[in-house]
Amino acid sequence: MLSLFTACVLLAVDKALADPTDFVHPAYVIQHARDQDYSTSSAKASIVHNAQVAANKGPWSIINSNGVTAPSGDKHDYLSWAPYHWPNCNWCTSGSNHLVHSGDSGNDTDPQPDEPSPPDDLGPAEDTDGETYYLRARSVHDDVLLITSRHNRFRRVRRSVPPADSSSSSDVLSTPTSTIPPASESIIAEFPLPQAPLGSVPLLTSSLPTPSSHTTSTHFAGSSTAPQAAAKTKKASCTPSPTTSMAPSATWTTCPYVARDGKVNPDVRTLVGAGSINKGCDGFFSNALAFTFTGQPKYCEAAHNILNTLFLAEDTGMNSNVKFGQVVRGPGKDEGTFTGPLDLRGLVKIINGVLIFEASDNQCWTPDDAQEIRTWVTKYLDWLQTSLIGKKARSRPNNHGTFYCLVVALSQILLGNSQDALYTLDEFFDKTFQEQIAKSGEQPFEGVRTRPLHYRCFNLEALIALAKIGDYLGKNYWTRETKYGGTIEKAINFAMTVDPGNENVSELVPHVTAGMAAYGPSEAYDKFLSRQNYQDRPSWFYDQSSALTNAPTSQTKRSTVVWAREDGGVAGAIKPKCPDIFQTSEKVEIDNGIYCTCEQLLPLYETQTAVLA
Structure with missing residues (x-):
């Protein structure tokens, strides 16, 4: 049993404490699982708390409920998008190029004359579970888009009627824009700066971008230019504008994407894969440890449920590869990249948890359990060592x-x-x-x-x-x-x-x-x-x-x-x-x-x- 002090600390903890990829010797865990070491009591309490949170919120699957699948069409194939890539649509319009809003709000993305491109969509950094920050930011972003859209429609109506007085027209047009606060004054400014890749990194914050027409497919580390903003275009270098409204998802295949080091595109959050991997692997490991600490079967059951849903179950499990991990979207892009295997580094925690279960010699972990996860890992390891994606990651x-x-x-x-x-x-x-x-x-x-x-x-x-x-x-x-x-x-x-x-x-x-x-x-x-x-x-x-x-x-x-x-x-x-x-x-x-x-x-x-x- 946990000490009274540890139990009190556990009750006092009000949120899960995320941890990086790590490894702990199974023999050490078993030896110190139920000792009364005061110095590590709070840490063990946090682990048990995290296990309870995972048991309550899980299990997780990499399958997207919004119907988005990998290019293979197989919903069991893991899919994620390269977080530092942004659309560079460069539409031919009346002086501006426009980014198609790539979120899931269903906004009309048909480019209109003189309509400015949306402001930078602000979002959390790579490989995090910051859904709350993300949703708050998307809400602010969508509100800004809505106000901007109404403002532009108002401008088009005004321009259809010759103004009697240009100064009065200017006064009228300035009214809607005054309701949009600068990014530094909005709710977005409350969010913390990014911390870590796909762990627990809060929202990336920045002010609206300065106009720029320069983009490049080769981005050098250490220079972080803002994602594309409205810019003057030349007919010879721009892309013909669509003649009909486009679904937001059309951006993914219509527009080329360019890299912006350190600038995370928040719509990568619309896919659940990375978050499910992180939370599922953390949850399995925490429950394996909590079971070892307490001996309570509920933690073993939770670990089984998480592992089975994430990797092994026929209806929800993930195929044993990341062929479509961190895909760089754009025309003709239908495969993952060498950064994709990084998304599955949580497998380290899964394996560590399995080793702890097996070293504890209990009835919780069965030979069938051992065989199932080893079969999955065998297939994944073979793919990782032989695929071009894996070989490039290794290099x-x-x-x-x-x-x-x-x-x-x-x-x-x-x-x-x-x-x-x-x-x-x-x-x-x-x-x-x-x-x-x-x-x-x-x-x-x-x-x-x-x-x-x-x-x-x-x-x-x-x-x-x-x-x-x-x-x-x-x-x-x-x-x-x-x-x-x-x-x-x-x-x-x-x-x-x-x-x-x-x-x-x-x-x-x-x-x-x-x-x-x-x-x-x-x-x-x-x-x-x-x-x-x-x-x-x-x-x-x-x-x-x-x-x-x-x-x-x-x-x-x-x-x-x-x-x-x-x-x-x-x-x-x-x-x-x-x-x-x-x-x-x-x-x-x-x-x-x-x-x-x-x-x-x-x-x-x-x-x-x-x-x-």
């Missing part, structure tokens, strides 16, 4: 390559292939990892983005989980160095020193607690965490030194590999140069349609070593 030098390795390695562990998993880990740390962290701790392929703190944290999320899996398999990757002398520890320390700007520094909290568990306490860690409510987070239960057996803090030194020099110096570190991936191309794609160059990265490799206050 990426940034977080996409890191998360690919994470999912592959843990899938191999579930399927009983621990040696294959070790090979996967070794290959990653010998190759991709070698270019990821500079001597200073900067992560150039992440720091080059428009939201650098977020992406540093995102890659750290996967790196730390990889180190934990290696720890579980008996190897030490915690002290592994890149060719420049960078380590996971240095990357955590560097991220703590940089100015977060408008980004949410709390994204770094679980990585700092993981660093403290692996490398030991420090004044810098203590100072950072003193400003955060970290002990209520589920990750605080995972991030205990007793959960690790091969980290620097481990009492038993059973690491099979020692990568750092005993004197703490950098063994064989080299002067920064263009990463190897640039040998075949002058620019490297690090997200859909978003590229970086060697010239952008080199200054980041040469950043000075972080100084911790």
Whole structure:
């Protein structure tokens, strides 16, 4: 039974606390499931609370109730849209090009003379579950569209009657527009800035865009231009306007889409797949842990229900691939992209939960359960390793390559292939990892983005989980160095020193607690965490030194590999140069349609070593 203190904390928690992708040793969970450790009681209470929330709100399916399906026509095929892509319709009109409103409100999108394009649709950042923020923003957005539409119809009526006095006409026309507050003064301004990709990131906020006619299919990281606004067009370069009204969804196939790094198109939220994966995987993991903590069958039943509905059931389950993950919409676009596998990184939590169930040796998890999920994972792993989409994800030098390795390695562990998993880990740390962290701790392929703190944290999320899996398999990757002398520890320390700007520094909290568990306490860690409510987070239960057996803090030194020099110096570190991936191309794609160059990265490799206050 949970302690009285833990039960009281559980009652006090009023909302689920989201957690990043993580891994916790099953033996540690079982050993500490029902102990009376005061220091982790709040974290365990949060886990149990999250399990209850998931049991009440779930289960979830990737099938869209609005009838939208993948290009295959199979409702069981996972479908999501690339979040950083916006329509660039460029209609031929009387001086303006128009974005077709791509929401689900059913607005008439027939372009009209002199009608300005809608303002930027504001929405939550990638891979989040912020439906409340999204719906509030869409409501504001649709209200603005309605007022604008009425205003333009009024303008057209006025222009059909020659005004007796131009000044009076101007006065009349100014009245409707005065009812629309600037974005900075509206309800949209209440929303927090974006925090994390497809976890729990709030709404992206910005003011209305300045007019611009320039668009490009090649977008470079670090530059975040506003989505297309009304602009003067030339007949030779514009697209003939439709002669009849178009359904909002017609934008998806009629207009080309262009990348805007860091600008999330909110209509990606009209598909339920990403949110269902995130909530379902979190819910399964939380209920697996809650069952281990309490022994109450209701948590086991909830976990079964979530897993079955999301992946296994004939009527609601997801096919074992993401062939249509993060599709870039536009004419002729009918397949997913290399960023799609990122949507299914929640599979890590599913597998971790299964391993915990099986290690606890209870009657809740049956041989049939074990076989069903292993069959699904076997098919998915085969697709991930052999498809062109999966192969490109594997080749990426940034977080996409890191998360690919994470999912592959843990899938191999579930399927009983621990040696294959070790090979996967070794290959990653010998190759991709070698270019990821500079001597200073900067992560150039992440720091080059428009939201650098977020992406540093995102890659750290996967790196730390990889180190934990290696720890579980008996190897030490915690002290592994890149060719420049960078380590996971240095990357955590560097991220703590940089100015977060408008980004949410709390994204770094679980990585700092993981660093403290692996490398030991420090004044810098203590100072950072003193400003955060970290002990209520589920990750605080995972991030205990007793959960690790091969980290620097481990009492038993059973690491099979020692990568750092005993004197703490950098063994064989080299002067920064263009990463190897640039040998075949002058620019490297690090997200859909978003590229970086060697010239952008080199200054980041040469950043000075972080100084911790």
